[in-house]
Amino acid sequence: AQSVSQHNHHVILSEAASLELGCNYSYGGTVNLFWYVQYPGQHLQLLLKYFSGDPLVKGIKGFEAEFIKSKFSFNLRKPSVQWSDTAEYFCAVNQGNQFYFGTGTSLTVIP
Amino acid sequence: IAGITQAPTSQILAAGRRMTLRCTQDMRHNAMYWYRQDLGLGLRLIHYSNTAGTTGKGEVPDGYSVSRANTDDFPLTLASAVPSQTSVYFCASSNGLAGDNEQFFGPGTRLTVL
Structure with missing residues (x-):
């Protein structure tokens, strides 16, 4: 089965710092890729997606x-980054009818 | 427009009891999903439904069943709950099962099985 790895479990940054969160998946072939974000107390919502191009x-x-x-x-x-980017970030992979999520990265931005 | 609603918000349940988590969407989406979220494991797909009348198994389907009698509702049933099913459960929906469709998530149900 596909697996999704997010290497950074918890990241702390100061405002205006640059951010890069890693995401790797295990199997090739045709995949669709997503990043979702969960702000404190809110639902997961889509940040961006890739499926072709x-x-x-x-x-x-x-x-x-x-x-x-x-x-x-x-x-x-x-x-x-801004203070308002403080949230949990999830990478996800779709392959066929299955969706696989990473374990998430908690980002804390310090004002 | 409410989007996706889930009920209950939280529940404490004795092991061996039967429990149904409810999920309703008002976006007329064809596809619906159930995930569980556990610390250190992220979200894992339990079951999905491509359209009313059809369902499929996700990554961790054992101990759970679903039905899709109509477009709007997608209940998840634990026939005989066990402590390992303690988790936060998220329902989601999308316009189609194809992976280029955004999933919209509900607020979650926090379930504790004692």
Whole structure:
């Protein structure tokens, strides 16, 4: 079965610092890739997704992610984080009818 | 528009009891999903449904059953709860099962099995 690895469990940054969260999946083939975010007390919501085309995808709130097929990676980036980005971030992979989520990365941004 | 509602918000249940978690969406989405979220394990898919009348197994289906009698409702049943089913359960829906469709999540149900 597919597995999704998020290497950073908890990240603490100061405002304006740059962010990169790692995500790797285990099996190749045709996949669709997602990053979801869960703000404190809120539902999970989609940040961005990749299913074809340009491997650099842009999402909401200034986030972007790059799909590198040869590395089975889909890392999330933001050049300058804000306090309001404090949240839990989940990488997810869809393959066929199945969806696989990573364990999540908790991001704390210090004002 | 409420989106996705789940009930109950939380529940404490004795082992061996039967429990049904409810999920209703008002977006007329074809596909619906049930996940459980456990510390250190992320979200894992339990069951899914592509359309009313059809269901499929996810990564961790054992001990759970679902039904999809209509488009809006997708209840999850634990026939005989066990402590390992203590978790937070999220229902989600999307416009189709294809992976390029965004999933919309409900607020979750926190279930404790003693």
